[in-house]
Amino acid sequence: MPSVIQKMVQAHREGQPEGMYSVCSANPFVLRAALQQAKADQSVLLVEATSNQVDQYGGYTGMTPDAFFKYVHKIASTEQFNPRNLILGGDHLGPNVWQQKPAAEAMALAKEQIAAYVSAGFTKIHLDASMALGGDKKDEELPLDSHLAAERSAELCEIAEKNAKQNTKPVYVIGTDVPIPGGAKDKHNNIRITPVKEVREIIEATKKAFNRKKLQDAWKRVVAIVAQPGVEFGDDTVFDYNREKAGGLKKEIETFAGLIYEAHSTDYQRPAGLRQMVEDHFALLKVGPWLTFALREALFSLNLIEKEFLLGKKHIMLSQLMDRVEQAMQAKPQYWDAHYRGTKMQQLFARKYSFSDRVRYYWPDTSVQTALSLLLKNLNENLIPLSLLSQYLPNQYQAVREGTIKNTPEELILSKIKEILTVYAVATRQNGKSKSQVITDSEAN
Numbered sequence: 001m002p003s004v005i006q007k008m009v010q011a012h013r014e015g016q017p018e019g020m021y022s023v024c025s026a027n028p029f030v031l032r033a034a035l036q037q038a039k040a041d042q043s044v045l046l047v048e049a050t051s052n053q054v055d056q057y058g059g060y061t062g063m064t065p066d067a068f069f070k071y072v073h074k075i076a077s078t079e080q081f082n083p084r085n086l087i088l089g090g091d092h093l094g095p096n097v098w099q100q101k102p103a104a105e106a107m108a109l110a111k112e113q114i115a116a117y118v119s120a121g122f123t124k125i126h127l128d129a130s131m132a133l134g135g136d137k138k139d140e141e142l143p144l145d146s147h148l149a150a151e152r153s154a155e156l157c158e159i160a161e162k163n164a165k166q167n168t169k170p171v172y173v174i175g176t177d178v179p180i181p182g183g184a185k186d187k188h189n190n191i192r193i194t195p196v197k198e199v200r201e202i203i204e205a206t207k208k209a210f211n212r213k214k215l216q217d218a219w220k221r222v223v224a225i226v227a228q229p230g231v232e233f234g235d236d237t238v239f240d241y242n243r244e245k246a247g248g249l250k251k252e253i254e255t256f257a258g259l260i261y262e263a264h265s266t267d268y269q270r271p272a273g274l275r276q277m278v279e280d281h282f283a284l285l286k287v288g289p290w291l292t293f294a295l296r297e298a299l300f301s302l303n304l305i306e307k308e309f310l311l312g313k314k315h316i317m318l319s320q321l322m323d324r325v326e327q328a329m330q331a332k333p334q335y336w337d338a339h340y341r342g343t344k345m346q347q348l349f350a351r352k353y354s355f356s357d358r359v360r361y362y363w364p365d366t367s368v369q370t371a372l373s374l375l376l377k378n379l380n381e382n383l384i385p386l387s388l389l390s391q392y393l394p395n396q397y398q399a400v401r402e403g404t405i406k407n408t409p410e411e412l413i414l415s416k417i418k419e420i421l422t423v424y425a426v427a428t429r430q431n432g433k434s435k436s437q438v439i440t441d442s443e444a445n
Contacts, residue, residue, distance in 0.1 A: 003123065003171055003221075004044050004087065005020065005046075005087065005124060005171050005223055006171060006221070006223060008020050008283070009223045009224070009258060009259075009260050009283070010258070012260055012281070012283050013257070013258065013259075013260070017278060017279045017429070018278070018283070018428060018429045018430075019260075019278040019282075019283030019284060019285060019427070019428035019429070019430075020044070020046055020283065020284055020285075020428055020430065021046070021284075021285045021286070021287055021421075021424035021425070021427070021428050021430065022046045022047070022048050022089060022091075022284060022285065022286045022287070023045065023046065023047050023048070023287065023288070023291065023421075024047075024048045024049075024050065024091060024286055024287065024288035025047075025288050025291055025292060025360075026049065026053060026054070026061050026063070026068065026071075027291075027292055027295060027360065027363060028075060029295050029413055029414065029417060030291045030292060030295060030417055031047065031072060031075050032075060032078075032079060032414060033291075033413075033414045033417035033418050033421060034047065034291075034417075034421055035075065035076055035079040035081045035086075036079060036414060036418065037418050037421040037422065037425060038081070038085070038430070039079065039080075039081050040431075041425050041430050041431040043085075043425070043430040043431065044085045044086070044087055044430075045081070045085065045086055045087065046087045046088075046089060046124065047072055047086070047087070047088055047089070048088070048089040048090065048091045048124070048126075048286070049061075049063075049065070049068050049088070049089075049090060049091065049117075049122075050090075050091045050092050051090070051091065051092040051093050051094065051096045051097055051113065051128070052092075052096065052097050054067075054068045054090075055097065055113045055116070056112050056113050056116040059097075060361070061364075064116060064120075065090070065116045065117040065119075065120035065122060066116070066119075066120040068088075068120075069088055069120045069121050069122065072086070072088060073086065087123060087124055088121065088122045088123065088124070089122060089123070089124030089125065089126070090114070090117040090122045090124070090125050090126060091126045091128075091286070092126055092128040093110070093113060093114050093117060093125055093126055093127060093128060093156065094110045094113075094114075094127060094128040094129045094130075094131070094152070094153075094156060095107055095109065095110040095129065095131065095133055095152075096110075096128060096131055097109075097113075098110065098133075099131050099132070099133055099134075100134060101133065101134050102133070102134040102135055103133040103134060103135050103136060105134075106133045106134065107133070107152060107155065107156075110129075110156060111155070111156060111159045114127075114156050114159050114160050114163075115159050115160070115162075115163045117160075118159075118160045118163040118164045118170060119163045121165075121168070122170065123168055123169075123170045123171065124170060124171055124173070125157075125160055125170045125171070125172050125173070126172075126173040126174075126226070126262070127153040127156050127157055127160075127172055127173065127174055128153075128175075128176075128226075129144070129148075129149045129150075129152035129153045129156065129176070130144055130149055130175070130176035130177070131144065132144055136148070144176055146176065146198065146201040146202045146205045147205050147209075149176045149202065149205075149206075150174075150202065150205035150206040150208070150209040151209050153174055153206055153209065154206065154209035154210050154212070154213050154215060155213075157172060157210065157213075157215055157218050158213050158215060160172075160218075161215065161217075161218050169217075169218075169221060170221065171221045171222070171223045172218065172221055172222045172223065173222075173223065173224045173225065173226060173262050173284070174202065174203070174206050174222055174224075174225050174226070175202060175224075175225040175226030175227060175262070176198075176202055176226075177192075177194040177198060177226060177227055177228045191228070191230050191231075191232050191239050192228060193228055193229060193230045193245055193246060193249070194227040194228045194229075194249060196248045196249060196251075196252045199225060199227055199249065199252050199253065200252065202225065203225060203256055203259070206222075207219055210222075220258075222258075222259070223258070223259065223260065223284075224259060224260050224261060224262040224283075224284050225253070225259060225261060225262070226261070226262045226263075226264060227249055227261050227262075227263075227282075228264075229241060229245075229246040229249060229261070229263060229277065229280075229282055230242055230245050230246055231263065231265055231266055231269055231273075231277075232265050233265060233267055233268050233289075233355045233356070234355065234356070235339075235340070235350050235354040235355060235356060236353075236354070236355060237355075238268040238269070238355065240269060240270060240273050241269055241270075241273035241274075241276060241277050243276050243277075243280055246280060246282075247280075249261065249280075249281075250280040250281055253281050254281070260281050260282070260283040260284065261281050261282040261283065261284070262282075262284035262286065263277055263282040263284065263285055263286065264286050265286070266285045266286060266287055267287055267288065267289045267290035267293075267355070268290055268355055271423050271426065271427060274423065274424065274427035275426070275427045277427070278427055278428055278429075283428070285424060285427065285428060287420070287424055289355065289356060289357040289360065290355075290357075290420050291417055291420055291421070292357050292359070292360035292363075293355065293357045294416050294417045294419065294420050295360075295363075295413065295416070295417055296357060296359050296360075297416060298393065298412060298413045298416035298417070299321060299372070299375070299413065300321075300322055300352075301392040301393050302321075302375060302379060302392075302393075302409055302412065302413070303319065303320075303321040303322050303375060304392055305379070305384055305388045305389070305391075305392050305393075306318060306319060306321075306375055306378055306379060308388055309382065309384065309385060309388055310378055310382060316378060316382075317374065318374075318378070319371045319372070319374040319375035319378060320371060321368070321371040321372060321374075321375050322352075324367050324368050324370075324371040325359060325362055325368055325371075326348075326351065326352075327367065328362045328365040328367055328368050329351050329358075329359070329362055332362075332365075335358050335361035335362070336350075336351060336358035336361075339354075339356055339358055340354065340358070375409070376409050376410065379408075379409040380408060380409060380410075383407060384407055384409075384412075386400070386401070386407075389407065389412075393412055393416065395415075395416075395419065396412045396415050396416060399415055400412075
């Protein structure tokens with residue numbers, strides 16, 4: 001029986017201009033907001049973990065695939081979200097984390113990783129063998145040779161198939177032209193759009209590699225290829241989608257039945273651009289930093305409200321959240337120092353406000369969590385004046401006035417994140433109850 005993602009792809013290829021967005025975050029506020037959004041839209045929710053975020057050793061979140069699966073499902077249970085409508089995916093699964101190791105060793109670790117994901121219940125798998133490994137010869141300006149990448153992708157798929165449950169075989173995304181994780185580091189206008197010939201090469205090479213390993217059934221579940229349509233973002237720059245420049249890619253994928261594109265780094269795109277991307281077959285849209293950027297905007301705004309409202313009041317200790325975040329980032333610079341350049345003042349500004357949002361790595365920090373808990377406590381115990389809410393969170397002020405959300409810090413935060421999720425729901429028409437994704441009453445029970 002086709003999966004929800006396969007049904008979406010089929011409907012899209014039959015002329016229904018719909019798609020699906022993927023939430024790439026482990027932040028509990030982001031996940032809560034995404035679950036609430038999907039529940040309100042009566043749509044499925046696709047949540048993805050990346051290879052460096054979650055792996056067999058814990059990744060930078062400290063969670064194995066099994067732990068992450070249970071973590072997301074626990075939040076879903078709290079939000080009373082039907083688990084049948086929750087899809088978990090693995091992004092960039094492959095030797096990414098072990099690029100410096102010899103190829104054989106890196107691939108062995110990658111196979112352990114992908115086995116752990118599939119065994120845990122992840123059913124959307126991005127096979128990413130796009131990176132050169134120890135001993136490989138590669139032009140630094142070009143993707144890895146498509147035939148070598150295809151062979152390695154097939155090896156990974158073989159492991160995934162062996163570890164998948166019979167009734168929940170995963171769908172696959174292939175492709176080697178993957179944007180730089182975390183956003184572009186330079187301000188430039190020469191974002192490399194994937195050449196049409198590379199799309200054909202990787203599809204044909206991967207299909208042949210699958211056939212050599214007798215993975216014909218798995219190939220039927222390959223739903224998308226990652227390609228770069230020219231969208232990207234930097235510290236304070238967004239490269240918008242230009243459908244004329246990406247027109248060749250649109251025509252090319254139409255020659256391959258059952259396939260669409262998956263687009264990475266779609267954060268901060270204009271709503272009209274995202275809609276155009278879906279119409280042009282970039283129907284799987286990945287979003288992550290924009291969601292935690294919205295979270296950061298909400299929390300910094302609440303911190304400023306707290307200071308304006310509660311400074312000097314007896315028996316109230318201020319959270320100083322923004323200061324605690326900066327201290328944590330200074331103490332552990334490994335998550336931002338390779339991304340933020342310039343003078344000390346420019347780096348300070350980027351740490352707070354960059355579109356790449358390296359702040360997201362620091363919310364789990366113990367001192368930051370303590371400050372966040374105090375901020376929420378203070379603003380739960382002292383009702384935020386509407387005038388301050390209007391000053392710092394004007395859209396949430398309107399929602400409070402209209403009675404659609406409560407004037408609590410938690411609801412204000414979730415509302416801010418859902419502003420972005422709504423953009424993606426509209427672009428993919430997940431809030432329009434499309435035929436392939438609508439949840440019937442019988443299915444929901």
